[in-house]
Amino acid sequence: MSRGYMGKILFVDLTSGEIREESISPEVYEDYLSGVGLAAQILYQRIPPQADPLGPDNILGFVSGLLTGTGSLFAGRWMVVGKSPLTGGWGDANCGGSLSPAIKRSGYDGIFFTGISEKPVYLLVKNGRARLKDASHLWGKDTVQAEEMLLSAEGDHARVAVIGPAGENRSLISGICNDKGRIAARSGLGAVMGSKRLKAVVLDGKKRINVFNREEVNALSRKCNAWVQREVPLGPGFTMGYLGALLRILPTAMVQDGFIYKLILRKWGTSGLNQMSPEWGDAPVKNWKGSNIDWPMEKSKSADPDIFKNHEVVKYHCYACPLGCGGICAVTGGAYSRMHKPEYESVLSLGGLCMNEDTDSLFYLNEYLNRAGMDTISAGATVAFAMECFENGILTTDDTGGIDLTWGNTAGMIALIHKMVNREGIGDILADGSRSAAEKIGKGAHTYAIHAGGQEPAMHDGRCDPGFAVHYSVEPTPGRHTTGSQLYYEMFQLWKKVPGLPRKWPFAIYHKNGKFLATREHAQEEAACSSYMNVVNGSGLCLFGTFLGVRRTPTFDWLNAVTGWNKSPEQYLEIGQRIQTIRQAFNIRHGIDPKSFKLSDRAVGRPPMTQGGNKGRTVAIEKMMRDYWTELGWDPETGRPLDQTLVRLGIDAI
Numbered sequence: 130m131s132r133g134y135m136g137k138i139l140f141v142d143l144t145s146g147e148i149r150e151e152s153i154s155p156e157v158y159e160d161y162l163s164g165v166g167l168a169a170q171i172l173y174q175r176i177p178p179q180a181d182p183l184g185p186d187n188i189l190g191f192v193s194g195l196l197t198g199t200g201s202l203f204a205g206r207w208m209v210v211g212k213s214p215l216t217g218g219w220g221d222a223n224c225g226g227s228l229s230p231a232i233k234r235s236g237y238d239g240i241f242f243t244g245i246s247e248k249p250v251y252l253l254v255k256n257g258r259a260r261l262k263d264a265s266h267l268w269g270k271d272t273v274q275a276e277e278m279l280l281s282a283e284g285d286h287a288r289v290a291v292i293g294p295a296g297e298n299r300s301l302i303s304g305i306c307n308d309k310g311r312i313a314a315r316s317g318l319g320a321v322m323g324s325k326r327l328k329a330v331v332l333d334g335k336k337r338i339n340v341f342n343r344e345e346v347n348a349l350s351r352k353c354n355a356w357v358q359r360e361v362p363l364g365p366g367f368t369m370g371y372l373g374a375l376l377r378i379l380p381t382a383m384v385q386d387g388f389i390y391k392l393i394l395r396k397w398g399t400s401g402l403n404q405m406s407p408e409w410g411d412a413p414v415k416n417w418k419g420s421n422i423d424w425p426m427e428k429s430k431s432a433d434p435d436i437f438k439n440h441e442v443v444k445y446h447c448y449a450c451p452l453g454c455g456g457i458c459a460v461t462g463g464a465y466s467r468m469h470k471p472e473y474e475s476v477l478s479l480g481g482l483c484m485n486e487d488t489d490s491l492f493y494l495n496e497y498l499n500r501a502g503m504d505t506i507s508a509g510a511t512v513a514f515a516m517e518c519f520e521n522g523i524l525t526t527d528d529t530g531g532i533d534l535t536w537g538n539t540a541g542m543i544a545l546i547h548k549m550v551n552r553e554g555i556g557d558i559l560a561d562g563s564r565s566a567a568e569k570i571g572k573g574a575h576t577y578a579i580h581a582g583g584q585e586p587a588m589h590d591g592r593c594d595p596g597f598a599v600h601y602s603v604e605p606t607p608g609r610h611t612t613g614s615q616l617y618y619e620m621f622q623l624w625k626k627v628p629g630l631p632r633k634w635p636f637a638i639y640h641k642n643g644k645f646l647a648t649r650e651h652a653q654e655e656a657a658c659s660s661y662m663n664v665v666n667g668s669g670l671c672l673f674g675t676f677l678g679v680r681r682t683p684t685f686d687w688l689n690a691v692t693g694w695n696k697s698p699e700q701y702l703e704i705g706q707r708i709q710t711i712r713q714a715f716n717i718r719h720g721i722d723p724k725s726f727k728l729s730d731r732a733v734g735r736p737p738m739t740q741g742g743n744k745g746r747t748v749a750i751e752k753m754m755r756d757y758w759t760e761l762g763w764d765p766e767t768g769r770p771l772d773q774t775l776v777r778l779g780i781d782a783i
């Protein structure tokens with residue numbers, strides 16, 4: 130009897146219409162878990178190296194997690210996977226909501242699509258039967274409209290993953306939504322779904338998910354929940370900005386305990402960082418050339434965390450989440466009256482990165498982009514890129530169709546984003562992100578395209594925490610902020626379970642300069658973060674839940690209790706390393722030079738900033754990348770996994 134996993138995947142050939150099940154052997158789960166690991170094992174073998182990401186040979190997969198539906202908390206994340214049209218390499222994107230348990234209750238750990246349909250279709254899996262249905266009437270609808278129409282047709286119990294106009298138009302910065310606006314945004318996989326003419330996946334199943342030791346799982350969950358429910362009162366939202374200023378001014382930093390971040394998430398969600406991060410130097414400003422001087426509290430108050438909290442009418446929890454960092458907001462007088470609360474990443478990319486102080490536009494653009502199915506991080510970053518091109522005369526109103534792209538011009542931003550979603554005029558060029566746009570525009574525009582391997586980095590600045598710069602540059606899905614940083618390592622507290630990893634004493638004080646030293650210790654921390662996050666993403670856990678640390682959020686104990694495996698934390702991290710290595714091998718097989726993923730010069734402090742919290746800082750990125758590769762057993766000069774590493778991980782067949 131399988132435990133935790135379903136033991137089966139579904140394969141749908143959209144060209145022929147053939148739908149077939151495949152069994153997966155228990156050994157595969159032991160080696161790769163489920164979720165991203167299972168997907169990496171499958172896609173490595175089956176996507177040919179020459180496959181066009183938008184062609185029939187690419188495979189698009191929706192995967193759940195090993196812990197999803199087992200009674201483990203925070204275990205409601207799903208992932209979409211495939212060859213990324215944005216980077217040309219391994220693509221994945223992670224999302225909460227309620228799709229993840231629906232995948233498993235349909236009887237599968239993953240549902241994979243190959244081929245291209247002649248006409249728009251959606252997959253319905255209901256009562257154990259899978260079939261393709263006509264979606265012509267849904268094509269052109271936004272993600273919320275389409276989801277509502279599908280629920281009305283197939284029943285409210287169904288769960289829906291769907292693309293909007295951006296995915297249909299094959300924007301390389303488009304994603305896939307569920308739960309009316311929660312988006313798996315990164316890697317451009319909405320374009321892959323659009324290229325396959327697959328509008329949606331609709332799941333309504335009742336399969337049972339077996340667990341080895343349910344009492345133990347529940348006991349672990351109760352203990353974890355006790356930590357989640359512990360509260361300490363926090364001040365009003367703007368005080369977070371002052372905390373950020375303090376963190377900036379002090380020459381020292383403190384090892385952080387993720388419980389503090391839990392308190393922030395519980396009260397405000399990610400918007401709790403809206404003013405703190407730019408004050409601290411964690412949030413990039415003005416296309417990564419500005420600082421807290423350009424975006425002081427006077428301007429960032431447009432994103433005061435309390436504004437977003439005050440619009441919240443009900444808290445939003447993803448499946449199996451006791452924390453509930455999300456919220457449903459009511460807004461009057463705008464185009465949309467009810468929406469998901471804008472996340473920090475969206476607010477900063479559409480706010481400070483473009484010098485936009487208009488709060489109403491943050492609500493509007495966030496919802497508009499979620500409905501269009503376009504990544505808010507990449508969309509905001511691409512607008513910021515265009516604004517800097519405009520400032521330098523590389524783009525003019527003749528190019529933009531009359532749109533004034535002066536920094537902070539809200540009306541210009543909105544008009545431009547509408548054009549991007551609909552691929553009109555200059556929007557057609559910008560719809561594929563800043564690297565692609567810079568190549569088409571020429572005239573030195575590439576200087577202003579801040580990216581890693583074609584993907585715009587998230588709103589955490591490596592000149593404040595070099596760990597972010599490293600992970601943006603070394604991850605097989607570059608530009609990603611959800612895999613590691615020095616801060617994340619502190620919060621994961623892996624050393625408490627895994628002997629030999631660098632120890633950090635919570636609340637210990639150290640000099641900030643130490644963060645910028647390219648030491649073996651930092652490389653060990655970064656490699657451990659990557660491996661751990663592959664375990665987390667193979668389990669379907671939420672990153673925010675893991676911030677409580679491995680003792681309070683017992684990832685490894687849950688896995689053993691669910692599966693009956695009795696593996697050690699070291700063995701789980703080795704699985705994570707195997708997953709990371711096969712994702713890297715996927716990229717190399719598809720012609721990616723790992724060195725080419727290095728983050729743009731400006732974002733690593735070349736030249737160093739002359740003012741603000743990150744003044745004078747440069748990240749020793751090449752050395753840090755080499756050290757990270759060494760730590761994972763990859764060639765430090767090329768980033769290619771070494772033969773002996775492949776043998777040790779049991780994947781030398783690749």
Ligand code: SF4
Pocket residue numbers: 203205225226445446447448450451452453454455671672673674
């Ligand atoms: S912490 Fe937030 S993002 Fe994570 S599962 Fe809970 S509601 Fe979803």
